[in-house]
Amino acid sequence: MNTASRYDKLFEPVPIGPVRAPNRFYQVPHCSGMGFGMPRTLAAMRAVKAEGGWGVVNTEYCSIHPTSDDTPNPHASLWDEGDLSNLALLAEQVHEHGSLAGVQLWHGGSSTSNLASRMAPLGVDSLPVGRDTVQSKKMTKRDIRALRQWQVDAARRAMRAGFDIIYVYATHDYLLHQFLSPDYNTRRDEYGGSLENRVRLVREMIEDTRDAVGHKCAVAVRFSADSGTSPDGCLADDEHRDMIAMLADLPDLWNVNIRDYNREMGSSRFYQEAALESYVSYVKQVTGKPVVGVGRFTSPDTMLRMVEQGVLDLIGAARPSIADPFLPEKIRTGRVDEIRECIGCNVCYASDYKGVPIRCTQNPTIGEEWRRGWHPENVPPRESDQPVLIVGAGPAGLEAALVLGKRGYPVILADGADGPGGRLNLECRLPGLSEYARVRDYRVGRLASMANVDLYMNNYLTPEDILETGYPRVIVATGSRWRTNGMGRYFSRPLAGYEGANLVGPDDLMRDVDVDGRVVLFDDEHNYMGTVLAELLARKGCSVTYVTTEAKAGAWSELTQEQERAQRGLLEMGVEIVTCHAVTAVDAEYATLSCIYTGRTRTVPVDAFVPVTSREPDDRLYLSLRSDEAALERAGIHKLLRIGDCHNPGIIAAAVHAGHRAGREIDSPERELPDYRRDRVVIGETADY
Ligand code: ADP
Ligand code: SF4
Helix, strand or coil, X not given: CCHHHHCHHHHCCEEECXXXXXXXXXXXXXXXXXXXXXXXXXXXHHHHHHHCCCCEEEEEEEECCCCCCCCCCCCEECCCHHHHHHHHHHHHHHHCCCXXXXXXXXXXXXXXXXXXXXCCCEECCCCECCCCCCECEECCHHHHHHHHHHHHHHHHHHHHHCCCEEEEECCCCCHHHHHHCCCCCXXXXXXXXXXXXHHHHHHHHHHHHHHHHCCCCEEEEEEXXXXXXXXCCCCCCCHHHHHHHHHCCCCCEEEEECCCHHHHCCCCCCCCCCCCHHHHCCHHHHCCCCEEECCCCCCHHHHHHHHHCCCCCEEEECHHHHHCCCHHHHHHCCCHHHCCCCCCCCHHHHHHHCCCCCCCCCXXXXXXXXXXXXXXXXXXXXXXXXXXXXXXXXXXXXXXXXXXXXXXXXXXXXXXCXXXXXXXXXXXXXXXXXXXXXXXXHHHHHHHCCXXXXXXXXXXXXXXXXXXXXXCEEEECCCEEXXXXXXXXXXXXXXXXXXXCCECCHHHHHCCCCCCCEEEEEECCCCHHHHHHHHHHHHCCCEEEEEECCCCCCHHHHCCCCHHHHHHHHHHCCCEEECCEEEEEECCCEEEEEECCCCCEEEEECCEEEEECCEEECCHHHHHHHCCHHHHHHHCCCEEEECHHHCCCCCHHHHHHHHHHHHHHCCCCCCCCCCCCCCCCCCCCCCCC
């Protein structure tokens, strides 16, 4: 059996109520950071997934009424005819590729503050909303009747917009979940108390939606398979089992998740593929309707196992479909080794949290489909035969080489190290970060098949070497090094106070420099590096004091759903966590910690000190070349770019994006204005901006 036919089962059509999914690849609803404000950007992003073979493509959470307004987090909406018209574009573009379009109708209840609409949040009871200073209104029966009508109205709009699958969204702590859960629901009427009463509203919403659109559209329910009482899987007496059994065949499709969002959206640092299996595997036994679930599936063998063992009917994916919109197509055509596997870094999630269009470490084209016209698989052909020299084979250099190689340019990729990967080679050896190697391995694998790209490792290049090569175009991607002088967010210039310390920089630590005894780690960077290195030190047996200027360990990693697990893990390993302090001085024996509010200091004994504050761009090569334009001209170098961390250090996703852009735009003049279309309303214009 060849690779493609081995996975035939994944390509069987699946009937879902009155519609039929063309295969088992199901892009579950996921945030995009675009919401109702960027309809063209959104439609193009979803359409590429349909083109890549996802048989069903869903929207993100789509509000049914202004009482469910999550601003400033971008979300879809179906409040009126304008929303209908904008979302119709998405449905139409998804249909063009033969896929089904689904819409996740949603009411946030007392999870949304309604900051833009300024309407009162609604709740099963009156509760504080998020971190805002507002409480929800306890819903009356009249409010419940209104809610049901909003769902019906939105469902009808969705049907008219062309959607095939309409959701009732009953999980993730939003309104319907609040009715289901005894943690929230204290009502004494027919919507509270017994299981049957708490399930009543969800039942009514399913029935209402079916009455409204069920002759034409499938009705899906998103529901938690467990109530969150066990960390290892769904318990036999979990009441969510009973709830699903009570509603068993009422919807056309069960889209199941779990209560613990940290696991469901788990980063690869803590959770591997198929992490939800033990929670959701019973669902197919209690319903005859198709079941879809997620598990950051990137392996076709795992997907096949899910179907063959009766765990799932449809392979749900958000992140794997973001990292590789063409994953299904690559399996279908026997190109499994070309799959760009998600690394589980959750940068995609962080961008939505920040309210900006989605980005991805592995897929630099996501979010750029409409505004820059980028496609995840296709690049424009080369415009000349001029070769390109790339210096530095980190994420930026590798991606630039990949794009240029695909375009057909002759490319030399040189690096002073003994293997490609740059920072990835160090980071993927840290606790929990092994999947980061996929960023390197995918690109190195693809480059190996390109006769026009040559890799020269152990080739440290000086400016003189480069001038001698005679390559007309040079891309410098030489990366950055962690600073050890304290410079970062808190200290904006180098600090003299660390000079007497036994300093161990993050780069040294990642290169296995010996450290033992009492170690103070100062995290002023706030992403994963500080907490990961603290974990590494604790595993080595060091007695670790982790100091941060923030109020939490690895505060930025809250955006990637890692913070809570990281801090808990450190505490469980005996790491002392000191928050809201800076390390102002360190000598051979003591570190001085200073409160960021009062300036009060205290000292702790120290054998080694690890500052994780910021990185120094390694721009020496670029600046040296740039400093002599006449020499560049004599050498025939007419294009000199620097990209990635040597330009401005950032997350890996930023370096990959910079590499991709350089590869696509090598022939373009450098511009000062944004070189992309902006998805916005222009008064008095009908042009396609
Ligand atoms: P980025 O994230 O921007 O891709 P990295 O730090 O991951 O940057 O990678 C930079 C790479 O550049 C490293 O592998 C490093 O060995 C290489 N490098 C730096 N300077 C030179 C040089 N002068 N010649 C060749 N390779 C270099
Ligand atoms: Fe996966 Fe990271 Fe891309 Fe998200 S950003 S899809 S977690 S690789």
